[in-house]
Amino acid sequence: MSEKITFTVNGTPRTVEIEGGEKLIFILREKLGLTGTKRGCDDASCGACVVVIDGKATKSCTFPAKKLAGKEVVTIEGVSEGTNLHPIQTALIEAGAVQCGYCMPGIVMELYALFNRDPKASDEEIRDALELHLCRCTGYEAIWEGALKARDYLAAK
């Protein structure tokens, strides 16, 4: 059975029709055309699909669409402003963290939620957050450095 729900995506209220067991990733990618959110695995283990829901980093591949009503969702498309990148994005690029880029939207969103909650998050908190994301290209070194750099940038803001 389909139902209509309204939630906010990147600051704009959207109403979509959803069916049974649909997940948020499907709504974003197939119904709203927000393809920046990526699917990498089928067992909620890679983190490529992470978006921010009400301030919390959340795997959109397991989040039921029917629980979306009234929520505020931020996706990778809502992080930069026009051609101005978010400091997290700038820091990751400068550290050389972008190789194939497929895991990047999820990692940006993870750090976005973390630093919005606590711009001075500890090294350990950053490492715990990044542990939820798989990257096959970088060996994590540049991602780690990018995350630390992002924290510096946000502190200087």
Added chain:
Amino acid sequence: MTLKYIGKDITRPDATGKITGRVQFLDDIKLPGLLHAAILRPDCAHGRILSIDTAEAEKLPGVVKVVTGKGCEMVYGDNIRDLTPIAVDKVNFIGQPVVGVIAETLAEAKAAVKKIKVEYEPLPVYTDARDALKKDAVLIHENSGEFWHLPGIEPIGGTNIANRYTVKKGDVEKGFAEADEILEGEFNYPFGSCSAIEPHGSIAWFHEDKTIEVWSSSICPFIIREEVARVYGLPICDVRVHIPELGGCFGYKSDITVEQTIAYLASQVPGRPVKWVATRKEDFLSTLIGHGIRTRIKIGAKKDGTLTALKTEILHSTGASADTGVHVLIASTHNSTGTYEFPNCFLDGYSVYTNTPPVGAFRGYGHQESHLAMERMIDILARKLKLDPFDLREKNYLGPGKVTALGETLHTTNGNVRKCVEIVRRAVFSAPKAKAEDENYYYGRGFAALMKSPKGAPFSSKSCYLKFNRDGSVCINMGGAEVGQGLRNVVRMVAAEALKIAPERIRVYTEIDTQFSPWEWQTIGSMFTTQGGRAVVRAAEKAIAELKKTAGIVLRTEVDRLDYDGDYVFVKSDPTIRVPVPELGRGYTFDDGVTVGDVVHTTADARLPIQSNPDENGQGRMGITYTFGAQACEVRIEKKTGKVIIDHFASSFDVGRVINPVQIRGQVAGGVMMGVGAALHEELKFDAEGKALNPMFRRYRFPTIKDAPGRQTIEFVETPGEIGPFGARGIGEHPVVGVAPAVLNAVYDAIGIDFYEIPLSPEKILEALEKK
């Protein structure tokens, strides 16, 4: 040579598009009338198909077509044509396509797949080459030995041997007779998965005008184009292949695999595009897997450490088809000497059909498997001979004037292994080990030297199209697949240097489209920087010559009196007599409108320097550009758990020339992590029935940030090569090659136990410690 751009940390051109999620990967593509496919895979890894019942599936809403392999006579393959797009009357591995459902939505296609019933008559299952080679083993391909194949491939009909490749150098028995010590060992590098985070996928569209259009997350658009055209009887020009952004590759998106399956499905619904993207399980089992190589090794040496003879037997569980794995075996076999000169070799490799997913390219391409054997054996040999392992190696390194197993003489331009060794030795072994153990840990240090030679093909080439715009900026188009390794930036930086133009004024291609992109064989073997960069330099030189030709007309002088600095073409003896480059790009127009000269756009290609098929001894020019390196590590083994923790990993490679320091460090850091994954965590496991036990990330044990080495030392030697741009050699695969032996050598140093196979799980270490 003073270089202006090469060697600088210039940000890659694709970073912004990727970090904003704006670039388009295969699954992001929407097309008008797009249909979706889901595929039924067997629940039996080897069996005859007795019946397929699709009646219920066909009745479901949204289902457009249900496709089986009945009557399909198509065979394909680039090296050995032993692949079919869909199972015909028999299944040979657990990930094989049996029935495809095409529907209006993916959910509808998946729902219909669940309603299909297939009956099989099970056949004996072999998941290991050793079993498939037994005398009474049934043939996985009943017509084995009869498939079309490239020259140089030697199937043995009536057996499960898809190819035997043997290298003979000198007289191996004489070599062993001269030896004072002979050592034997057997090593195993089990199946693994490249596991890019982007799953493989493809879209195929059979158009009404009889042309075919394909999109794929592949690194081989031109091979797909040629093979699809061949099987559908079309001229190659009537097949168009697009490659969107790629979310990692590491090998398994090479060759032609799933594309033929999706094309076969799409051929049944002409006029509408059909999309399929692998589930993670399908990505593990229905594309290509890696490794599956057992190496039996016998080494002879004199008391002083001089190596006299090497015999290796390499058994490759190549999987249900050998097309994609046959060259992995060949590379593993002729590189099983590692970095050492053996005067006498007998290297014997077997590609064996097994009931497992086909093995294909995996970053390292056969090298890490045989290096695990050789670099462990050298350490064990040094112990036997009571020699320092560095001294033993030093005595036998390949280098200028030395001859490889293939009979190729090496030159200074192939790089210097000793310099790499010194770097990692200094980083890891400069001081005596601080302690052997404490309350919680054992401590160890290990080393491995390495050599990598890409496996090419005689006809391999990369091409470049370069055009000057009317403002003097430049566009470059090539067929090299950007998988994340950063080749677009390499192209841009090499072009900037060659054209003396700032990189910001050079725009490099994004997607590949065979309709517009210049031809390239495939982007494999760590060859793009070398070969693609060479093509860029050649195209740039042609463009400069073109600019000078037009300027010569304008300035009414001979071309050889002119020089070029990126901004102007000018007279060497009087640089004030000059023409700005932007005025020459479309030919030069005089004040009266008369225009002279041609549009400045050039093409160039770069073949491999010389390559040949193997001769009767398995030798030939097959090594192309040898690259040397060394790796070492410091580990800690937790006494309570058996867990190996890598505190420090050091790597050094003689890359000829560092193009971009940030990017090359990223390549090495990522490659080392991949090697660590293989050494300590990753194994794709199959049970006796050929069913996969862990085709998902949670159970495959993909390394996370918490598995990363505590720190990495990464340094380069720059002995210029003779082929690549500004002396550069490739680096993509090399960082994985020495990791497993370095880690296992360190584990021996820590606990005095020799391990011969990976992954080295904590359980295995605890068990071995208990037995000790």
